[in-house]
Amino acid sequence: xxxxxxxxxxxxxxxxxxxxxxxxxxxxxxxxxxxxxxxxxxxxxxxxxxxxxxxxxxxxxxxxxxxxxxxxxxxxxxxxxxxxxxxxxxxxxxxxxxxxxxxxxxxxxxxxxxxxxxxxxxxxxxxxxxxxxxxxxxxxxxxxxxxxxxxxxxxxxxxxxxxxxxxxxxxxxxxxxxxxxxxxxxxxxxxxxxxxxxxxxxxxxxxxxxxxxxxxxxxxxxxxxxxxxxxx
Amino acid sequence: xxxxxxxxxxxxxxxxxxxxxxxxxxxxxxxxxxxxxxxxxxxxxxxxxxxxxxxxxxxxxxxxxxxxxxxxxxxxxxxxxxxxxxxxxxxxxxxxxxxxxxxxxxxxxxxxxxxxxxxxxxxxxxxxxxxxxxxxxxxxxxxxxxxxxxxxxxxxxxxxxxxxxxxxxxxxxxxxxxxxxxxxxxxxxxxxxxxxxxxxxxxxxxxxxxxxxxxxxxxxxxxxxxxxxxxx
Amino acid sequence: xxxxxxxxxxxxxxxxxxxxxxxxxxxxxxxxxxxxxxxxxxxxxxxxxxxxxxxxxxxxxxxxxxxxxxxxxxxxxxxxxxxxxxxxxxxxxxxxxxxxxxxxxxxxxxxxxxxxxxxxxxxxxxxxxxxxxxxxxxxxxxxxxxxxxxxxxxxxxxxxxxxxxxxxxxxxxxxxxxxxxxxxxxxxxxxxxxxxxxxxxxxxxxxxxxxxxxxxxxxxxxxxxxxxxxxx
Amino acid sequence: xxxxxxxxxxxxxxxxxxxxxxxxxxxxxxxxxxxxxxxxxxxxxxxxxxxxxxxxxxxxxxxxxxxxxxxxxxxxxxxxxxxxxxxxxxxxxxxxxxxxxxxxxxxxxxxxxxxxxxxxxxxxxxxxxxxxxxxxxxxxxxxxxxxxxxxxxxxxxxxxxxxxxxxxxxxxxxxxxxxxxxxxxxxxxxxxxxxxxxxxxxxxxxxxxxxxxxxxxxxxxxxxxxxxxxxx
Numbered sequence: 001x002x003x004x005x006x007x008x009x010x011x012x013x014x015x016x017x018x019x020x021x022x023x024x025x026x027x028x029x030x031x032x033x034x035x036x037x038x039x040x041x042x043x044x045x046x047x048x049x050x051x052x053x054x055x056x057x058x059x060x061x062x063x064x065x066x067x068x069x070x071x072x073x074x075x076x077x078x079x080x081x082x083x084x085x086x087x088x089x090x091x092x093x094x095x096x097x098x099x100x101x102x103x104x105x106x107x108x109x110x111x112x113x114x115x116x117x118x119x120x121x122x123x124x125x126x127x128x129x130x131x132x133x134x135x136x137x138x139x140x141x142x143x144x145x146x147x148x149x150x151x152x153x154x155x156x157x158x159x160x161x162x163x164x165x166x167x168x169x170x171x172x173x174x175x176x177x178x179x180x181x182x183x184x185x186x187x188x189x190x191x192x193x194x195x196x197x198x199x200x201x202x203x204x205x206x207x208x209x210x211x212x213x214x215x216x217x218x219x220x221x222x223x224x225x226x227x228x229x230x231x232x
Numbered sequence: 233x234x235x236x237x238x239x240x241x242x243x244x245x246x247x248x249x250x251x252x253x254x255x256x257x258x259x260x261x262x263x264x265x266x267x268x269x270x271x272x273x274x275x276x277x278x279x280x281x282x283x284x285x286x287x288x289x290x291x292x293x294x295x296x297x298x299x300x301x302x303x304x305x306x307x308x309x310x311x312x313x314x315x316x317x318x319x320x321x322x323x324x325x326x327x328x329x330x331x332x333x334x335x336x337x338x339x340x341x342x343x344x345x346x347x348x349x350x351x352x353x354x355x356x357x358x359x360x361x362x363x364x365x366x367x368x369x370x371x372x373x374x375x376x377x378x379x380x381x382x383x384x385x386x387x388x389x390x391x392x393x394x395x396x397x398x399x400x401x402x403x404x405x406x407x408x409x410x411x412x413x414x415x416x417x418x419x420x421x422x423x424x425x426x427x428x429x430x431x432x433x434x435x436x437x438x439x440x441x442x443x444x445x446x447x448x449x450x451x452x453x454x455x456x457x458x459x460x461x462x463x464x
Numbered sequence: 465x466x467x468x469x470x471x472x473x474x475x476x477x478x479x480x481x482x483x484x485x486x487x488x489x490x491x492x493x494x495x496x497x498x499x500x501x502x503x504x505x506x507x508x509x510x511x512x513x514x515x516x517x518x519x520x521x522x523x524x525x526x527x528x529x530x531x532x533x534x535x536x537x538x539x540x541x542x543x544x545x546x547x548x549x550x551x552x553x554x555x556x557x558x559x560x561x562x563x564x565x566x567x568x569x570x571x572x573x574x575x576x577x578x579x580x581x582x583x584x585x586x587x588x589x590x591x592x593x594x595x596x597x598x599x600x601x602x603x604x605x606x607x608x609x610x611x612x613x614x615x616x617x618x619x620x621x622x623x624x625x626x627x628x629x630x631x632x633x634x635x636x637x638x639x640x641x642x643x644x645x646x647x648x649x650x651x652x653x654x655x656x657x658x659x660x661x662x663x664x665x666x667x668x669x670x671x672x673x674x675x676x677x678x679x680x681x682x683x684x685x686x687x688x689x690x691x692x693x694x695x696x
Numbered sequence: 697x698x699x700x701x702x703x704x705x706x707x708x709x710x711x712x713x714x715x716x717x718x719x720x721x722x723x724x725x726x727x728x729x730x731x732x733x734x735x736x737x738x739x740x741x742x743x744x745x746x747x748x749x750x751x752x753x754x755x756x757x758x759x760x761x762x763x764x765x766x767x768x769x770x771x772x773x774x775x776x777x778x779x780x781x782x783x784x785x786x787x788x789x790x791x792x793x794x795x796x797x798x799x800x801x802x803x804x805x806x807x808x809x810x811x812x813x814x815x816x817x818x819x820x821x822x823x824x825x826x827x828x829x830x831x832x833x834x835x836x837x838x839x840x841x842x843x844x845x846x847x848x849x850x851x852x853x854x855x856x857x858x859x860x861x862x863x864x865x866x867x868x869x870x871x872x873x874x875x876x877x878x879x880x881x882x883x884x885x886x887x888x889x890x891x892x893x894x895x896x897x898x899x900x901x902x903x904x905x906x907x908x909x910x911x912x913x914x915x916x917x918x919x920x921x922x923x924x925x926x927x928x
Contacts, residue, residue, distance in 0.1 A: 157412060157415075161415045164418075168423070168425060168426055169633075169864060170398055170403030171405070171635070171861060171867050172405030173869040176868045186857075193866065194864055200427065201429060202901030205433065205435075205669060401865075402633050402867075432659065432661075436665070437666030437667075437669040628883045632890055635867050636867045636869030661893065664893075666898075669902055671898070
């Protein structure tokens with residue numbers, strides 16, 4: 001973060017101006033994508049509308065990205081290097097829901113609530129990210145699989161079940177993708193699963209270390225001075 | 233914890249007065265639930281008794297919850313926000329055994345034993361939680377699965393075996409739930425498995441860090457002052 | 465460790481006197497057990513010899529345990545509480561190889577080698593424990609499974625393959641135990657797998673924390689005093 | 697590292713002189729190995745060329761190893777003990793790509809870029825190692841499996857899919873190796889998977905601990921002196 005070049009005022013204005021539209025567009029994109037994939041029995045016109053909405057949202061993302069590249073005053077290449085995640089999200093807009101996670105954080109802050117502890121925040125992030133990416137991944141895998149010959153993922157329920165087993169790194173293997181694109185999506189989800197596991201384990205571990213340190217200090221405080229330490 | 237509003241004396245009296253009945257009721261609930269599900273060959277009257285006991289225990293939990301909402305002086309909504317786990321446990325009383333874990337902790341303290349170290353306590357908690365929730369989960373999944381067409385979980389033994397493989401995030405997939413409700417329960421158990429893994433890994437990690445620090449200090453202590461540190 | 469009552473001189477003498485015989489007996493036990501299980505085509509007399517050796521080793525373990533209970537001056541119950549692992553190992557002598565791990569540690573120390581770092585030692589321990597328990601577990605599961613109807617673990621190779629997949633918490637499920645006793649052993653191995661994962665992750669985590677701290681300090685040291693810290 | 701005997705000047709010269717050839721040779725080895733295994737429909741002469749290249753690269757590795765043993769002034773045995781990884785890599789040149797990881801690190805340093813943080817570096821290492829070893833492992837397993845009777849890994853795509861599921865410790869088990877050599881390779885990859893998981897979890901954990909500490913300090917700084925700390 002600290003390595004990034006200073007943010008221009010125009011850039012900041014743009015960011016705050018676009019925040020709500022981008023969040024709405026991310027939700028519209030996800031919803032339209034979901035309806036188009038799950039509603040394969042819907043009328044063609046409705047599905048076309050969804051497709052149009054998907055492309056419209058994508059166009060908004062690309063315009064926003066272009067404006068931000070421009071405002072940053074960096075070239076495209078340097079911008080890509082400094083905003084790697086933003087670039088990924090423009091190319092694969094299905095990962096866009098990740099944006100909602102950071103918005104959720106800002107909303108939390110604004111409401112002036114007693115800030116959640118870091119651990120609770122990491123857990124909330126990990127849970128929200130896993131849910132959103134799990135849903136998007138289950139949709140994509142379902143899209144590629146349900147018509148494939150020899151597929152075991154035949155309903156969206158199967159796909160969600162498979163996604164949960166993958167994200168938890170349990171991996172039963174009773175239903176698994178068989179198409180190349182489904183498997184590619186799956187590999188991405190395994191990565192998310194590893195990160196999720198890392199986040200859960202990591203926050204637990206650091207919480208424990210902190211709890212232990214505090215415990216030690218409390219005990220030291222309680223003990224009257226001059227008292228010889230007994231069996232602790 | 234520290235964010236919670238101060239506890240009223242009446243509330244404290246109620247909590248200490250209800251502790252034993254609630255623990256007993258939690259065990260009764262779990263036992264009656266287990267008998268009703270596993271004993272599908274028992275006489276109908278016995279199974280009805282179990283059902284009645286289950287509902288009776290649940291009623292006790294709800295009354296206790298209502299009284300505590302009342303005594304807290306907070307509205308229902310604020311109470312829910314401050315006692316999220318309690319609320320979950322009232323709605324899904326099968327998670328109630330978690331209460332036993334905290335009682336076990338209090339009993340340990342009362343017996344004035346040399347307190348277990350934090351690591352041993354985390355391990356004991358994680359083990360107890362995993363066992364209780366694993367048992368409750370295996371029961372629920374067995375209940376939904378054993379009559380389902382195409383089910384692979386046909387006996388309670390299968391269900392326990394599946395539960396262990398899930399909690400350890402091994403996930404062989406030789407037996408897996410096929411019904412929507414069974415899979416929903418399974419997803420909850422995967423979450424428990426992830427947390428269990430996090431607890432084990434986290435305590436190991438923090439134990440190591442502590443051991444290492446102590447090791448370093450011991451070595452520093454042994455070394456005569458003024459001695460130049462060699463290859464450590 | 466610190467909670468244990470002081471060790472008597474007689475007890476210490478006994479421990480050092482029995483160290484070599486107990487290690488030899490543990491190896492004899494494991495070897496005899498392995499030969500008896502894997503060599504089901506051997507002559508009956510050889511297999512009987514192995515059985516006799518197994519029982520003889522077990523007898524030595526029990527006698528050693530009894531002597532140590534006596535010498536400790538504690539009652540049986542208090543001894544069990546303070547030496548929980550020793551007690552488990554007397555009842556399930558197949559876990560006895562764990563003893564070799566601690567002997568290996570002592571041998572390392574005696575040879576006056578530059579002591580391995582804590583991380584390397586944890587890794588070596590985890591690896592040795594996983595190998596020994598994995599081998600013992602694969603033997604036991606093979607013993608229960610290879611004659612079971614509908615078994616997928618038919619050769620010792622299958623059993624070892626299954627044990628590796630279990631210890632790494634990968635769990636393919638292409639071969640899995642089907643007998644109750646095989647599955648019980650498997651659950652124990654999953655626990656070992658979880659602990660192994662915790663050890664690997666934990667040492668990596670604490671190594672990183674330490675490396676980072678050292679890195680920071682080195683950088684602080686290199687920087688000339690009064691120099692304003694730039695982008696790090 | 698610190699335990700190693702001091703590096704001779706001649707040794708250092710040799711190391712810097714051989715760096716580029718060895719990296720090129722490692723890539724040649726991997727490429728020739730991949731072409732030979734994947735191109736089983738290629739003309740025999742091309743495959744023979746690949747085989748020759750493979751052996752040539754291996755010969756270079758062995759010569760380099762011999763020279764370094766000589767220059768170190770240690771005997772072979774002591775050299776093996778101090779350079780264990782180098783020895784493994786000479787015997788199993790398919791692990792050689794690991795060398796690329798350390799070269800990548802040196803290149804990064806030379807370009808005088810603002811150094812990546814430790815966490816980013818660990819992640820980059822873990823990712824690069826997992827990719828290279830995953831690719832090499834998928835090749836080897838494919839080589840042993842695709843002609844085996846009853847194999848489920850029939851195409852290289854299957855093998856890559858299996859490798860990803862193994863490295864993430866998900867382990868679906870829809871495709872698994874069935875030959876002894878394939879399974880042996882698989883066990884090695886499980887170990888890599890465990891280490892990868894440990895690296896991800898460990899860096900997350902230590903990052904969190906650091907972030908938390910910094911967070912705390914920032915808050916302490918903001919608070920005016922003499923202010924009594926309220927609910928944090």
